[in-house]
Amino acid sequence: MSEEKKSPRRPIWSGTISIGLVNVPVKVYPMTRDTSVSFRLLHRKDGQPLRYERVCTRDGKVVPWEETVKGFEVRKNEFIVLEKEELRAALPESDRRIRIDTFVHYLSLDPVFFENSFALVPDGTPDAYSLLLTVCEELGEAGVGRFTLRTKEYPAVVHAYHGALILTTLRYANEVMDPSAFEELKALSAPGPKQLDLAKRIITELSGDFDISAYQDTYHERVLALIEKKRAGETIRVEKPKAAEVKELMVALEETVAKLGKQ
Amino acid sequence: MGDPLTRVEFTHLPKVLYPEAGITKLEVIKYFIRIAPRMLPLLAGRPIVLTRYPDGAGAPGFYEKDAPMGTPDWVETYPHHSETADRMIRYIVCNNLDTLLWLANLDTLEIHVMFSTTRSYTAPDLLFIDLDPEPPATTADAAAEALLVRDRLASQRIRISVKTSGKRGLHLVTPLVHGLSFQEVRGFIHDMSRNLAREHALIASEAPGPANPGKVFVDYAMNGAGKTMVAPYSPRATPRATVSTPLSWEEVGKGIKPGDFHIQSVPAREEDPWKDLLRHPQKLPAGRGEG
Numbered sequence: 001m002s003e004e005k006k007s008p009r010r011p012i013w014s015g016t017i018s019i020g021l022v023n024v025p026v027k028v029y030p031m032t033r034d035t036s037v038s039f040r041l042l043h044r045k046d047g048q049p050l051r052y053e054r055v056c057t058r059d060g061k062v063v064p065w066e067e068t069v070k071g072f073e074v075r076k077n078e079f080i081v082l083e084k085e086e087l088r089a090a091l092p093e094s095d096r097r098i099r100i101d102t103f104v105h106y107l108s109l110d111p112v113f114f115e116n117s118f119a120l121v122p123d124g125t126p127d128a129y130s131l132l133l134t135v136c137e138e139l140g141e142a143g144v145g146r147f148t149l150r151t152k153e154y155p156a157v158v159h160a161y162h163g164a165l166i167l168t169t170l171r172y173a174n175e176v177m178d179p180s181a182f183e184e185l186k187a188l189s190a191p192g193p194k195q196l197d198l199a200k201r202i203i204t205e206l207s208g209d210f211d212i213s214a215y216q217d218t219y220h221e222r223v224l225a226l227i228e229k230k231r232a233g234e235t236i237r238v239e240k241p242k243a244a245e246v247k248e249l250m251v252a253l254e255e256t257v258a259k260l261g262k263q
Numbered sequence: 264m265g266d267p268l269t270r271v272e273f274t275h276l277p278k279v280l281y282p283e284a285g286i287t288k289l290e291v292i293k294y295f296i297r298i299a300p301r302m303l304p305l306l307a308g309r310p311i312v313l314t315r316y317p318d319g320a321g322a323p324g325f326y327e328k329d330a331p332m333g334t335p336d337w338v339e340t341y342p343h344h345s346e347t348a349d350r351m352i353r354y355i356v357c358n359n360l361d362t363l364l365w366l367a368n369l370d371t372l373e374i375h376v377m378f379s380t381t382r383s384y385t386a387p388d389l390l391f392i393d394l395d396p397e398p399p400a401t402t403a404d405a406a407a408e409a410l411l412v413r414d415r416l417a418s419q420r421i422r423i424s425v426k427t428s429g430k431r432g433l434h435l436v437t438p439l440v441h442g443l444s445f446q447e448v449r450g451f452i453h454d455m456s457r458n459l460a461r462e463h464a465l466i467a468s469e470a471p472g473p474a475n476p477g478k479v480f481v482d483y484a485m486n487g488a489g490k491t492m493v494a495p496y497s498p499r500a501t502p503r504a505t506v507s508t509p510l511s512w513e514e515v516g517k518g519i520k521p522g523d524f525h526i527q528s529v530p531a532r533e534e535d536p537w538k539d540l541l542r543h544p545q546k547l548p549a550g551r552g553e554g
Contacts, residue, residue: 245276
C-alpha cells in the first residue's frame with residue numbers, strides 16, 4: 001500500500017465561490033480518505049464470498065431491486081411511500097456556487113462541527129483564487145457559507161491550508177448535541193487554586209507543537225502485516241482441509257452411499 | 264460447495280462415548296455409516312424416540328421424543344398429539360442416511376422405533392415379543408424360549424424373526440398384514456404365552472420381573488400405539504457398546520452370547536438375517552381378543 005501523493009484525477013464538483021459580486025471559479029477534489037482495511041465476508045466452510053440480499057420480512061423471499069420503493073416509517077410498521085421522482089423533485093438545487101455569507105476568524109470555528117474536507121483548486125484563471133487564498137492566510141480568516149453536494153446542502157467553511165483553499169463541510173447545529181445537558185456536568189465543583197496552579201504547570205511542561213504524523217493507526221498496520229505474512233506463506237485456502245477423522249468418515253460414507261444407491 | 268456425501272457436519276469426533284470400551288464418537292458414527300444400508304429399511308416411515316448420551320454411555324443420557332431445536336428442515340418429522348404429555352410432539356422419522364448421521368452426531372446411542380408407521384399411527388404393522396430373562400434365568404433360557412415360541416407360531420403358519428435386545432433378552436418381531444388392532448395383537452400373544460406357560464415351567468405369561476425369578480417373561484404389553492422397541496441394529500448404551508442384532512434361527516439354536524454383538528463386530532457380519540423381513544407380512548388366526 002503505497003502512499004498516494006498524486007492529485008486525484010477527477011473533481012467531484014466544479015463551480016464558483018461567490019463572495020458578494022466576486023466569483024472565484026474552483027474545482028472540488030476529495031482530500032481525505034479512509035484507510036481502514038476492508039474485508040469481505042466469506043462462508044467459513046468453503047471460503048465463498050457472501051452477498052447481501054433484500055429479503056421480504058413477510059415471506060422470506062428475495063426481492064429484486066426493481067420491485068423496491070422507499071418508505072418512511074411514520075409509526076411502527078406504518079410507512080409513507082416516496083417515489084424516486086418525488087424525491088428527485090425535492091432535491092436541493094445545486095446552483096454551482098459556494099456562497100460565502102460572512103468571514104470569521106478561523107480559530108473561532110469549533111472542530112465539533114467539522115465533517116469532511118475538500119481541496120479547492122482554481123478552475124481556469126487563478127488570479128481571483130490566489131487573491132482569496134492570500135487574504136485568508138494573512139488575516140487568518142475563513143469564509144462561512146453554504147454549499148450543495150449531491151443531495152445535501154451543507155454549511156461550509158473555506159479556509160487556507162498548506163497553500164490551498166480548503167472547503168470543510170459542517171454539521172448543522174441540530175446534528176450536534178449540547179454536552180451541557182449531561183447531569184454529571186451540572187454539578188461540577190470549582191477546583192482549588194493550588195490544584196489549579198499545579199495542573200497548569202503540568203500542562204505547560206507537556207505542551208509542544210502539533211504533529212499529526214506522530215500518530216499511527218497501529219491496528220491498521222498490524223492487520224496489513226498479517227495479510228502480507230499470509231500472502232507470503234499460508235495463502236487463503238478456498239476449501240478448508242478436513243480433519244483426518246472427517247476424511248475417515250467420508251471414505252466409509254462413499255461405500256455406503258454407493259450401496260444405498262444400488263438398493 | 265459443502266460436502267456432496269452428506270449434509271451433516273460432524274462435530275466433536277474424538278469425544279469418547281463408550282469409556283469402558285474406549286470407543287469414540289468417530290467410531291460410533293462410522294458404525295452408523297456402515298450399518299445404514301441394513302438399518303434404514305427398518306426405520307423408514309416410523310416415528311422414533313432417541314436416547315442421547317452427550318457425556319457418553321457412562322453418564323446419564325436423556326430420552327428425546329420431540330425433534331430438538333435446530334433440527335434441519337430436511338429431517339422428516341411426524342407431529343402427533345401425545346396424551347400423556349398433553350401437547351404436540353414432533354417425532355423424528357429417519358427415512359434417509361443424512362437423518363441417521365444427524366442423529367449419530369447428536370450423540371444418539373439408542374434409537375427406538377414404534378410398531379406402526381406415520382401412515383396409520385394407531386394400527387400396528389409389526390408384532391413384537393420381548394423375552395426378558397429374570398435372573399438367574401439367562402440369555403440361553405431366553406433363546407430356548409424363543410425357539411419354543413417360534414415353533415408354536417410355525418404351527419400356526421406364522422413366521423417370526425429374532426434379534427438380541429443388546430442386553431440379556433431377545434426380541435421376536437414379525438410384520439403384520441394391515442387391518443389388525445394393537446389390542447388384537449396383545450391378545451394373540453397373551454393367549455399363546457399362557458398356553459406355553461402351562462407346558463413349560465420356564466415361561467412366565469403374566470408378571471414380569473422379580474415376581475417370577477428364574478423365568479422368562481413373554482412381554483406382550485409393548486404392542487401399543489406410541490410404544491417402542493430398540494431398533495434393529497441400534498447400539499445400546501452398555502459398557503461393551505452392544506448392538507440389538509438380528510440373528511438367524513440357526514445362530515440362536517447353536518447358542519449365542521449377546522456381548523459378542525457390538526458396534527465393532529456387527530458391521531462385519533456377512534448375512535443380514537432380517538434383510539427381507541418386511542416383505543412377508545403375516546396374518547394372525549382370527550377371533551382372538553384380549554384377556
